Every structure is written in C-alpha cells, then in structure tokens.
Amino acid sequence: MTAQTAFTLINPLTKALAFKIFSFEDDSYFSKQKNYNYYSMILVTKGSGKLRADFSEYEFKENSLMCFSIYQPFMIKSEGEFTGLLINFHPDFFCIHKHQHEVACNGVLFNNIYQSPLVQLQEQELILLSTLVDQLRTEMQNVAIAQYELIVSYLKIFLINASRIKLNAHLLYEFKNKKEPFILKTLKDAIEEYYKSKHSPSDYANLLNISTKALNRISKSHFNKTLSNLIAERIVIEAKRELYLTAKPVKKIAYELGFNDEFYFSRFFKSNAEVSPQIYRETVGFARTDA
Incomplete structure (x- = not known):
C-alpha cells in the first residue's frame, strides 16, 4: 500500500x-x-x-x-x-x-x-x-x-x-563577500522611483550617467538578470498587486503604469506573466467580484 x-x-x-x-x-x-x-x-x-x-x-x-x-x-x-x-x-x-x-x-x-x-x-x-x-x-x-x-x-x-x-x-x-557596487543600489532606487514612467534600459543608464551596455553587464553579473528583465519584473509585480487588491479597470492600471495603450500593456503583461491581466484577476481573486 x-x-x-x-x-x-x-x-x-x-x-x-x-x-x-x-x-x-x-x-x-x-x-x-x-x-x-x-x-x-x-x-x-x-x-x-x-x-x-x-x-x-x-x-x-x-x-x-x-x-x-x-x-x-x-x-x-x-x-x-x-x-x-x-x-x-x-x-x-x-x-x-x-x-x-x-x-x-x-x-x-x-x-x-x-x-x-x-x-x-x-x-x-x-x-x-x-x-x-x-x-x-x-x-x-x-x-x-x-x-x-x-x-x-x-x-x-x-x-x-x-x-x-x-x-x-x-x-x-x-x-x-564584497558588497554590491554602489551603482546597483542607485539603480534599485531609480527603478523603484521611476518604473511607472521609465521603461527603457537607456532611461536608467542616462539617470546614472553610464552606458546602457555597461549597466546591463553589471546587472547581469550581480542580479543574474538583464536590465530589461528587472524593469519588466518590477512593472509586472505592481500590475499583479493592482489586479489583485483593487477593482480598477485594466485600462486604468495600464495608464498608471505608463502604458497609453491598454492592449500593448496586456501583451506586455502576458509576455512576462504568461497569463493575461483578465485571467490573472479572475483566477487570483480578492477584488475580482467587484471588478
């Protein structure tokens, strides 16, 4: 048995x-x-x-x-x-x-x-x-x-x-071990402050006064992720939180996260979360009954 x-x-x-x-x-x-x-x-x-x-x-x-x-x-x-x-x-x-x-x-x-x-x-x-x-x-x-x-x-x-x-x-x-370079602490702070308005790696490279290639290399070395991956993951985490905790329409969530096109945002979300915003809200719960 x-x-x-x-x-x-x-x-x-x-x-x-x-x-x-x-x-x-x-x-x-x-x-x-x-x-x-x-x-x-x-x-x-x-x-x-x-x-x-x-x-x-x-x-x-x-x-x-x-x-x-x-x-x-x-x-x-x-x-x-x-x-x-x-x-x-x-x-x-x-x-x-x-x-x-x-x-x-x-x-x-x-x-x-x-x-x-x-x-x-x-x-x-x-x-x-x-x-x-x-x-x-x-x-x-x-x-x-x-x-x-x-x-x-x-x-x-x-x-x-x-x-x-x-x-x-x-x-x-x-x-x-050697602590992470100071520029990565600055990068994390910048992503937390600007992820809703700045979605491009070059935006953060300009903020930190470093080339995009160099910043991406440092990110990959210390975080095991490209700069684009970090930015996308941060946006998706906030999108998931909004979809779960609020009844805001997807269009409004998209706009608040810096996307003018709801359909582009939905494609972006599905590409990173492997599920659409609508399915996420329907299957995860909490505010779904009010959505």
Whole structure:
C-alpha cells in the first residue's frame, strides 16, 4: 500500500485549491514549467540540480528552500536523487499583501526581483521548517473546530521563520563577500522611483550617467538578470498587486503604469506573466467580484 503523499484543502466557495502539501521523490512533477495561480514553496531535502525561474537559471543543492509568487514561472531539473516537500497556498486562503505587517515575507520570500528565489538552509533551519510542515500535515488530517485558523497560524510561523532565515543568509553573504557596487543600489532606487514612467534600459543608464551596455553587464553579473528583465519584473509585480487588491479597470492600471495603450500593456503583461491581466484577476481573486 502506497503512503499518502499529498494533503489538500479545497475552497468550498470556488472549488479551487486553497492549501496543499505534496511530497515528491523525483523531479518529474517539475520537469515541465509550472505557472500556478497560487504561491509555491519547495523544501529540498535531498538532491541538486538547476532551477529556471523567470529569465534566470540557478544552481541548487540539498537542504534548500525555493519560493515562487503567483504565476511566477519555474522549472526544476535535478541531477539524480531529488526529494522534498511542496507547499502551495492560494491568496484567498492567506494573502501576503493583507498580512504583510504580520509576516513581512513580501519582498523577502516573494516578489524580490534582485535576489535568487532560493536560499541554502543550515541543518537546524531545515529541521525547524520540516517540523512546521509536519505540524501542518497533522492538522490537515484533524478535521476539528478552528482547523482553518490553526493551519493559517502554522503557515504564518513557517513564513516568518523562512523570511528570517533568508534575511540572515543574505546579511551573512554580504558580510563575507564584497558588497554590491554602489551603482546597483542607485539603480534599485531609480527603478523603484521611476518604473511607472521609465521603461527603457537607456532611461536608467542616462539617470546614472553610464552606458546602457555597461549597466546591463553589471546587472547581469550581480542580479543574474538583464536590465530589461528587472524593469519588466518590477512593472509586472505592481500590475499583479493592482489586479489583485483593487477593482480598477485594466485600462486604468495600464495608464498608471505608463502604458497609453491598454492592449500593448496586456501583451506586455502576458509576455512576462504568461497569463493575461483578465485571467490573472479572475483566477487570483480578492477584488475580482467587484471588478
């Protein structure tokens, strides 16, 4: 008799997936590109290989955590043995935007265009996160009063600890290695200030008084992404937030993000998110009923 490997909660209103924990023993589930309308976290306990996410490729090894936002495309190819756990949760089940003050994982685990989506775990960190997953699985089998609230509480604790681990790992990396060039800090500040009005790499090269070619080379070296990729990802993250949290018409969102043509914006969004703005809003939720 095969042991159960998946535990799933379904939203009774939408009949769509709300929360899921899935154990895997090879990379067959991830060998084709995934593009979910929910958040995904992968805890790799054994194995190594390559992760393809958005426009970049990363190498990973065992005892690592990978985190992907809504409709963020990713694909994994392992080198031999590959086991671990996949956690999925829909924003209708737990919204990181609405609970940012509680878990502070947005911009750390999810929607950070400047850092890798994976983090290497120390043994004790892996044990901590694995223990929390075990508690989640136990509670999912316990159909009792306040089950939903308890599962959300365990999920919050997982997200908080995972965010702390990733922040500490980044600080340690910065301490041990040469810090990123000052011009990249200036670039990040410029993108945050002007991404709604300046969409061209040359715009930022002019702002920073550097050639577009040189700035793109630095971006590729430190962020593993071209300057065009960074700008596009930042625009799409804001577009997703507006589509999810507001009932604004797509035309208005497009205009606020610097697109005069709604149809060009829709093509741009679909090219980067691999789903249209309308489908994104319909499948992700929150303000969709008011749209």
